[in-house]
Amino acid sequence: MNTTTRHEVLVMGAGYAGLGTVIQLAARTRKRGNLRVTLVNPYDTFTERLRLHMTATGQETAKPNIPELLDGTGAEFVRGWVTAVDTEAKTVRIDDDRLLRYDTLVYGLGSIADTASVPGVDDHAYTLNSPQDAALLADRLTRLDGGTVVIGGSGLTGIEAAAEIAERHPELQVVLLGRGEPGASMHPKAKAHLDAALARLGVRVRSGVEVVKVLPDCVELADGSSIPAAAVLWTSGTRVSPLAAAAGLTVDERGRVVTDSALRSVSHPDVYAVGDAAAIRQGYGVMHGTCQGGMPTGVHAALSILRVLAGKEPKPFRFGYYHTPVSLGRNDAVVQFTRPDDSPRRIVLTGKRAAKYKETVTAAPWPTFARMKKMPAAGALWPHGGRYTRIRSAK
Numbered sequence: 001m002n003t004t005t006r007h008e009v010l011v012m013g014a015g016y017a018g019l020g021t022v023i024q025l026a027a028r029t030r031k032r033g034n035l036r037v038t039l040v041n042p043y044d045t046f047t048e049r050l051r052l053h054m055t056a057t058g059q060e061t062a063k064p065n066i067p068e069l070l071d072g073t074g075a076e077f078v079r080g081w082v083t084a085v086d087t088e089a090k091t092v093r094i095d096d097d098r099l100l101r102y103d104t105l106v107y108g109l110g111s112i113a114d115t116a117s118v119p120g121v122d123d124h125a126y127t128l129n130s131p132q133d134a135a136l137l138a139d140r141l142t143r144l145d146g147g148t149v150v151i152g153g154s155g156l157t158g159i160e161a162a163a164e165i166a167e168r169h170p171e172l173q174v175v176l177l178g179r180g181e182p183g184a185s186m187h188p189k190a191k192a193h194l195d196a197a198l199a200r201l202g203v204r205v206r207s208g209v210e211v212v213k214v215l216p217d218c219v220e221l222a223d224g225s226s227i228p229a230a231a232v233l234w235t236s237g238t239r240v241s242p243l244a245a246a247a248g249l250t251v252d253e254r255g256r257v258v259t260d261s262a263l264r265s266v267s268h269p270d271v272y273a274v275g276d277a278a279a280i281r282q283g284y285g286v287m288h289g290t291c292q293g294g295m296p297t298g299v300h301a302a303l304s305i306l307r308v309l310a311g312k313e314p315k316p317f318r319f320g321y322y323h324t325p326v327s328l329g330r331n332d333a334v335v336q337f338t339r340p341d342d343s344p345r346r347i348v349l350t351g352k353r354a355a356k357y358k359e360t361v362t363a364a365p366w367p368t369f370a371r372m373k374k375m376p377a378a379g380a381l382w383p384h385g386g387r388y389t390r391i392r393s394a395k
């Protein structure tokens with residue numbers, strides 16, 4: 001790095017991954033005048049996505065303030081929605097038409113529910129894409145006297161939402177629809193607990209079904225039948241922002257930025273990609289979007305950037321999964337411990353102890369960011385691959 005000019009690192013997206021990058025970078029470089037870190041995000045509060053099913057049932061959750069977290073780190077916060085990335089000019093345009101310049105860009109725009117692949121979902125279904133979307137569903141649910149809430153998608157988000165809605169709204173019938181069975185990839189002990197919890201809460205599970213259309217008052221299935229619905233929540237599949245593809249970055253078939261082992265775009269090495277928006281290959285395959293994987297990618301990108309700026313080779317990112325905690329309302333949960341490739345182990349936690357575990361995991365990111373501010377190595381407390389990895393100084 002030329003020490004007479006300031007190197008501009010621009011991080012797009014203050015999610016679990018992007019914030020990990022910003023705090024790690026800023027904490028390690030705050031005394032250096034030759035590197036500036038800027039974070040752009042549409043809101044100045046951090047969205048705990050892991051709690052959006054709670055927001056959707058009217059529960060108050062914390063709204064941690066991002067500029068307050070950055071205070072004292074030297075990193076700048078810009079409130080805005082990115083509308084375009086120009087990799088030639090090395091600029092990012094935001095919705096008020098401002099252009100933000102970068103030397104190194106970190107792409108951490110996350111993912112949202114895939115509302116585009118089934119007709120009517122965009123127009124008639126609710127999502128858990130943002131606190132605002134979740135609050136719209138909460139408002140709708142409180143105004144229903146009875147009727148059926150259909151949840152499209154029986155993955156982990158669908159399961160958590162179904163349990164939460166059934167627990168908070170016993171006056172409503174909750175129907176969970178999916179191609180596969182809920183918890184199909186779990187150990188039979190974990191799946192049995194999950195099935196029993198959904199049954200206890202009165203959730204009607206229908207597996208092996210394909211939703212082909214969502215209408216204002218029902219969902220239509222591939223077998224020609226339909227289910228009346230006072231509200232539909234869509235949690236099936238995810239999609240990412242089209243900005244990466246539009247900018248000419250190499251993306252995979254789902255639009256995620258394809259990275260090398262140091263988390264740099266394979267087509268544009270001055271762009272790093274982290275979290276759900278990145279297609280990161282490991283020995284077992286391409287990582288799928290989780291907060292447990294997203295946060296370490298953010299920290300690793302920061303370390304890669306610093307090593308490259310110091311003229312060193314960045315280290316390869318290594319990650320293995322270690323657990324799948326799933327809430328089943330406020331007092332129950334199931335925690336499936338996993339092998340690094342995400343396959344289930346025999347170890348399973350259920351009931352109140354699991355609920356406490358899940359809450360601890362959900363609450364952990366923000367205090368960890370705050371600790372990382374003072375002690376960058378606190379990022380190493382996020383386990384990679386079932387082991388605790390030591391994050392060394394990148395200087």
Ligand SMILES: Cc1cc2nc3c(=O)[nH]c(=O)nc-3n(C[C@H](O)[C@H](O)[C@H](O)COP(=O)(O)OP(=O)(O)OC[C@H]3O[C@@H](n4cnc5c(N)ncnc54)[C@H](O)[C@@H]3O)c2cc1C
Pocket residue numbers: 012013014015016017018040041042043047049050051052053080081082083108109110111128129157160241274275276277289290291292293294325326
């Ligand atoms: C209800 C629910 C429960 C979940 N539970 C779990 C769980 O228990 N465990 C787990 O590991 N994962 C869970 N997940 C998945 C997890 O939330 C994601 O994998 C994680 O949030 C990904 O982190 P990220 O930083 O990549 O993206 P995000 O956390 O989504 O952050 C992306 C950020 O980018 C911003 N952004 C997007 N587009 C733009 C733009 N154009 N311009 C500027 N900013 C933009 C967004 O506003 C956001 O702040 C859950 C998800 C949901 C919805």
